[in-house]
Amino acid sequence: MIKSNYVITILFASLIILFSQTNSAYSELFYDVNTVNFSGKPASAVVNENANVIYVTDFFAGKLVEIDGNTEKISGYINTTKTPFGVGYNPGTDLIYVGGEFANVVKVINAGTKEVEKTIQMNSPYDIAVNSENNLIYITSDRTNSVFVIDGITNEIISKLNVNKPCGIAVNEKTGNVYVTSETDDTVHVFDEKNNLIDVIQVESSPRGVAVNEITNIIYVTNQETNTVSVIDGVENTVIKSIPVGEIPRRIAIQHDANLIYVTNHASNNISVIDGETNSIVKTIPVNAPFEIVINEKTNKLYSMYYGNQAVSVIQNTNQIQDNFNSVTTSNLSNDEKKSIIPIIDTQEFPESNIKVETIADNLKIPWEIDFATDGRIFFTERVGNLRVIENGVISEPIISLKVSGTEGGLLGLALDPDFEENHYLYLYYSYNDFLDIFNRVVRYTESENTLSDETILLDRIPGSNWHDGGRIKFGPDQKLYITTGDASSYNLAQDLNSLAGKILRINSDGTIPKDNPFTDSAIFSYGHRNPQGIDWHPDSGILVASEHGPSGERGRAHDEINVIFSGKNYGWPEIIGDETSEGLENPIIHTGDDTWAPSGASFYDSDKISDWYGKYFVATLRGNHLRMLDLDLENNLVVGSEAILAGEYGRLRNANMGPDGHLYILTSNQDGRGDPAYNDDRILRITPLENNIEKEINPLAPLKQFTLGIHPSDVTCKEGLDLIFKNTSLEPACVKPPTAQKLIQYGWAVNTINK
Structure with missing residues (x-):
């Protein structure tokens, strides 16, 4: 049973806040955790932001389960292969890649027709990462000590990278660099966009998950045996910090617009929230046995799952940094409160x-x-x-x-x-x-x-x-x-x-x-x-x-x-x-x-x-x-x-x-x-x-909700002290802290003016 850092409801002013003893700047962060009941065993997931659909592999049923990102209900099934685990999505081609871990195949599925377009023979495919900028798909295979590289146009294997017992994989689409964890060597291998090995970074014991913040060029790696996250400078390829987290950290998801990093702590039954500016934990979200995690950056909803459970947890940062919620901190409460x-x-x-x-x-x-x-x-x-x-x-x-x-x-x-x-x-x-x-x-x-x-x-x-x-x-x-x-x-x-x-x-x-x-x-x-x-x-x-x-x-x-x-x-x-x-x-x-x-x-x-x-x-x-x-x-x-x-x-x-x-x-x-x-x-x-x-009177609508109700992005209102910016690809509004706004604009993720 989780005994600390609960998501809590205070019977005071009808507000929900996240109980934390850390960084007061994040006292307004709070999360709702909902559940999508699952008849099978959810193993991994990927998000199709354009369609607002989350694809979840059902390891035992041999299916890809579609979850509607609006209703958070199962909206469909796609037959794939036996023992599907890893899954990736290429938004440029609208293709889904599903690895049958023990079936030794990768199925290439058209997201529109839901039909299998190609079957790629591959020994023990596991984790999948997609670089949609250069149309390359990377798939780890621990049994062959390899990372297979697939051409996203022909869907043929074009290269094989050597890594001892590779596990997690992530791509920085801005630099083209690929990061692969080796659980047995306690290292992260770095390959450039031409698939050349350019560095091997020593981290801590049994690294597994890896994720890249493309805006800051910082890489985060979970170390399962030391219960830490290694923070790597993507320019120097050096570890700059080790962050203690919960027990058996597995996977990582990054919310770029808020510079928040989410780490699943499988044995602690919670998710650590890390501030990407200070690289320190600011919140802990209780979630049962989290393992895999993905984020829909269009809605900023997190999806966590574990193939031992029959549910997918949907975690909504209900104010993020941008919502206009009044805050209540526990320091202001009496003992009875x-x-x-x-x-x-x-x-x-x-x-x-x-x-x-x-x-x-x-x-x-x-x-x-x-x-x-x-x-x-x-x-x-x-x-x-x-x-x-x-x-x-x-x-x-x-x-x-x-x-x-x-x-x-x-x-x-x-x-x-x-x-x-x-x-x-x-x-x-x-x-x-x-x-x-x-x-x-x-x-x-x-x-x-x-x-x-x-x-x-x-x-x-x-x-x-x-x-x-x-x-x-x-x-x-x-x-x-x-x-x-x-x-x-x-x-x-x-x-x-x-x-x-x-x-x-x-x-x-x-x-x-x-x-x-x-x-x-x-x-x-x-x-x-x-x-x-x-x-x-x-x-x-x-x-x-x-x-x-x-x-x-x-x-x-x-x-x-x-x-x-x-x-x-x-x-x-x-x-x-x-x-x-x-x-x-x-x-x-x-x-x-x-x-x-x-x-x-x-x-x-x-x-x-x-x-x-x-x-x-x-x-x-x-x-x-x-x-x-x-x-x-x-x-x-x-x-x-x-x-x-x-x-x-x-x-x-x-x-x-x-x-x-x-x-x-x-x-x-x-x-x-x-x-x-x-x-x-x-x-x-x-x-x-x-x-x-x-609650409606106290909590004004979030920027994205204002936008979906028909308010023009430039007319969206932000809480005092936050800047209004617009996602460069969709012009969707967001309200963020001024330093974050500057970084998002600098890296081309956002703009601060649009035409009506």
């Missing part, structure tokens, strides 16, 4: 629901419950027995690890006292083994600086089992602690008022029985439940609503329930299910019939962030693999609307809970043995509105 920093690891948009879903924690061990402290910290349980905290943008190691029972039991419920700010009481519900028996208990701790002490057992020996342990605990508007318990796989216990199984319980915060409970000297508030796991109160009426798992064979199947809970009522299990009726037994406001949702945690939406959602009941479903949104008329016991959202997007969902920021938080449960885990499961997700008017 720093505690409120929330890491944003990934973001996915759902326009059909007008929402986006942010991943704020991943690679968790079956998260079960979440609660929020008034000082900004977020506490959550993992069913395996861990209690963890998100604070200052960092996810802690477990602050307590309990010995718990397994299967459906474990560390389940969590609640912070309504007066947590003063008394720091924290409540847990967990299952434990007592020789051959399983029980559940509710305990209270005193928390101090993420340490627990003074354990007090409030309820104990609640019947438990490998299945049906309930486990949700939550304080109601009456300041009482409500507890859901399952029937412990002994369904008759649900009707037994001498047993705490199959009930919703209600106690005082000290464990005593409230005097107004429906049954004298009993914690029981309602009974006749099979396995209730979600409870919440309507924000206006205060009416309690609970979700409950239906039978799985003992009384039919399915028929999950949503019940309106009243004191002392009997909800029928196992006497009735679904639409069955019996005197004195309550029916659900809705049940699923023969469909199975497996409803778990639930919450009423109590916020104006998404005004249409206010007062609706959200239920996380496990087997249903969706978030159920229910519009309930509780006064008339009617269901006005029922809708599944995020269906199939995040797998099994364990809990839904409102945060103090007014957003809905969701926990996934794909590591519980019944799901199909993604590479970064399990996760904590946050649902926010797709369109945020506050």
Whole structure:
């Protein structure tokens, strides 16, 4: 788990910034990380800037996958060769070159027709670089200790360069020089435009990736074993600096207009951002296992991938240097505001629901419950027995690890006292083994600086089992602690008022029985439940609503329930299910019939962030693999609307809970043995509105966005202190710092005036 330099959201002024302890000049840089789900194994990529298409090789499927750079969705497939890895694109001829690493061929594909125009026989092609100025394509082959040179017009091999175990390759199209890393020799070979070897530069251990900043003529090389980047002067061919980065740096991409260098740190799960002026790290972007990386310099979006994952990460520098975003730095924050920093690891948009879903924690061990402290910290349980905290943008190691029972039991419920700010009481519900028996208990701790002490057992020996342990605990508007318990796989216990199984319980915060409970000297508030796991109160009426798992064979199947809970009522299990009726037994406001949702945690939406959602009941479903949104008329016991959202997007969902920021938080449960885990499961997700008017007012449009809306390039506005320039090839506008503007103009990349 990444523990520092998160991309974060500060619950302050609704701004997203990148948390960093480095160069304050870059405090305004921040990044959104989105995901393009991938059915295969993405290996490498190249960008066709003219068509705004990203070509990604699918190593196992033998295809080239097209990603639309506007929508960030897969737009097509091109059949290529077995085991495609390296890929290059020649904009001058509109040809794509795909190397079949173990097929020993290079396929030459017409990007327009998507047809293979030629097959070039080549032993173990790996990395590919294209010089579109002189129409030469360079391909490394480590098994033959060679770099093959292909004529881009005839697509014939015209030369072979000798390099021991070549790996990464890059071309400076301005000078014609070619740079090739040798992993075994710890060197970079430099060839001129006539393919003559002109220098061999000693770098550090196991160099792999290489990239050239054509504007500054600086070359950057990743050294995998020393976890550094070598900085090479392209005129003198000498190493001028070594930059420590993350663990196992692999590849490099360069954003020329901003002079930013991006380095994938595979083992650190992040990307280092290097300022090309100072050659120092200014930001770190959390991304899962990044390996390959490319940049679309037309949009300045980065695409990172690893063939061990089934996703391509799309990283958008959402202000770059040129956007007019107001900045907030962590140095200006109070301690409580720093505690409120929330890491944003990934973001996915759902326009059909007008929402986006942010991943704020991943690679968790079956998260079960979440609660929020008034000082900004977020506490959550993992069913395996861990209690963890998100604070200052960092996810802690477990602050307590309990010995718990397994299967459906474990560390389940969590609640912070309504007066947590003063008394720091924290409540847990967990299952434990007592020789051959399983029980559940509710305990209270005193928390101090993420340490627990003074354990007090409030309820104990609640019947438990490998299945049906309930486990949700939550304080109601009456300041009482409500507890859901399952029937412990002994369904008759649900009707037994001498047993705490199959009930919703209600106690005082000290464990005593409230005097107004429906049954004298009993914690029981309602009974006749099979396995209730979600409870919440309507924000206006205060009416309690609970979700409950239906039978799985003992009384039919399915028929999950949503019940309106009243004191002392009997909800029928196992006497009735679904639409069955019996005197004195309550029916659900809705049940699923023969469909199975497996409803778990639930919450009423109590916020104006998404005004249409206010007062609706959200239920996380496990087997249903969706978030159920229910519009309930509780006064008339009617269901006005029922809708599944995020269906199939995040797998099994364990809990839904409102945060103090007014957003809905969701926990996934794909590591519980019944799901199909993604590479970064399990996760904590946050649902926010797709369109945020506050952000729109604070954050004016970026120059390229102004341009695409029809504003003439010369009328584009820049933030104070930045200069407006225009890309020489397309006249697209950009706003950059004055020194960068001078360099871009000097090297012919940009101009500072155009005609209307």
